[in-house]
Amino acid sequence: MATQTMEEILRKLQIKTTQLLEEESDGSANQTYECTKCKDQTGYIGIDNGKEVWIRCTCITWRRVKRLMKSSEITEEFKRLGFQNFKIDDKPDVIKDAYECSRMYYQSFDSIKNNRNNSIGLLGQPGAGKTHLLMAIANNLLQKKHIPVLYFPFVEGFGDLKDDFDALEDKLGRMKTVDVLFIDDLFKPVSVQTKEGRKRKPRATEWQVEQMYAVINYRYLNHLPIMVSSELTVDELCDIDEALGTRIYQMCQDYTVVIKGDRKQLNHRLVGAPA
Numbered sequence: 001m002a003t004q005t006m007e008e009i010l011r012k013l014q015i016k017t018t019q020l021l022e023e024e025s026d027g028s029a030n031q032t033y034e035c036t037k038c039k040d041q042t043g044y045i046g047i048d049n050g051k052e053v054w055i056r057c058t059c060i061t062w063r064r065v066k067r068l069m070k071s072s073e074i075t076e077e078f079k080r081l082g083f084q085n086f087k088i089d090d091k092p093d094v095i096k097d098a099y100e101c102s103r104m105y106y107q108s109f110d111s112i113k114n115n116r117n118n119s120i121g122l123l124g125q126p127g128a129g130k131t132h133l134l135m136a137i138a139n140n141l142l143q144k145k146h147i148p149v150l151y152f153p154f155v156e157g158f159g160d161l162k163d164d165f166d167a168l169e170d171k172l173g174r175m176k177t178v179d180v181l182f183i184d185d186l187f188k189p190v191s192v193q194t195k196e197g198r199k200r201k202p203r204a205t206e207w208q209v210e211q212m213y214a215v216i217n218y219r220y221l222n223h224l225p226i227m228v229s230s231e232l233t234v235d236e237l238c239d240i241d242e243a244l245g246t247r248i249y250q251m252c253q254d255y256t257v258v259i260k261g262d263r264k265q266l267n268h269r270l271v272g273a274p275a
Contacts (some may be wrong), residue, residue: 127267
C-alpha cells in the first residue's frame with residue numbers, strides 16, 4: 001500500500017473537518033460563529049507526528065471567562081470597573097489608602113487565599129468608591145485568574161429572595177461555596193426618625209442576620225475569601241451580631257480600610273456641591 005504524502009493527508013483532513021462542521025451546522029451557509037477558528041467546536045482536527053488528533057482551541061480560555069462572568073451576576077456596567085478607571089488624583093489620603101489596599105489584596109491573593117486572613121473589607125462613607133474598588137478586584141480575579149466570584153448586593157439580593165424559598169436555598173448554597181464571595185453594602189443603613197432626631201438604623205432583620213451568619217460562618221470555617229463593603233464600621237457590625245462581626249473582622253483584618261471624614265470630600269457624588 002502506497003504511503004500517503006503529507007499533502008494528501010492534509011487534503012483529506014480538510015475535507016473531513018468541513019464535513020463535520022457542515023453536519024454540526026445543518027449545512028447552513030449563513031451561520032455565524034463566535035470563534036471562526038474552530039467554528040464553535042472548542043477544537044479542531046490537526047496533525048501530530050503524521051496522525052490526526054483533536055486540538056483544543058484557544059477560545060476555551062475566553063469561553064471560560066465568559067461563563068464565569070455570567071455566573072458572577074455582575075452587571076454589564078460593573079464589568080467595566082477596574083483599577084485603571086478609579087480616580088485618586090486630589091483625593092483624600094484615606095481614599096488612596098483604600099485604593100492601595102485593594103491593589104495589594106489582588107496582588108497577594110494567590111498567596112493568602114487559603115489563610116484565615118484572606119479577605120478584604122472597605123467600610124464607611126458612602127460614595128467613596130468602595131464598590132468600585134472591590135469590583136475591580138472581582139473583575140481581575142475573573143478575567144485574569146479565572147477564579148469564580150459571586151456578587152451579592154445585600155439589599156437587592158435579599159429583596160429578590162425573601163418570597164422564593166427554593167431560590168433562597170440555591171443562592172445561599174452558592175454564597176457558601178463559591179471561590180470568592182463579594183457582599184456589597186452589608187446591612188446598609190436607613191434613616192429613621194427618633195425622639196433625638198433622624199438617625200441611621202442598620203437594615204438588619206433577625207432573618208437577614210441569621211442567613212448572613214450561616215454564609216459567613218461556613219466560609220470562615222472553610223477559609224473561603226469574602227470581599228465586603230459596608231457603610232458600617234467594625235464596631236457597628238459587632239453591635240448587630242458580635243459573632244458575625246468578629247468573624248468578618250478576623251477574616252479581613254489584614255486588608256481593612258474604614259473611610260471617615262468630610263462627606264463632601266469623600267463622596268464623589270457631592271463633588272462641587274455648595275457649602
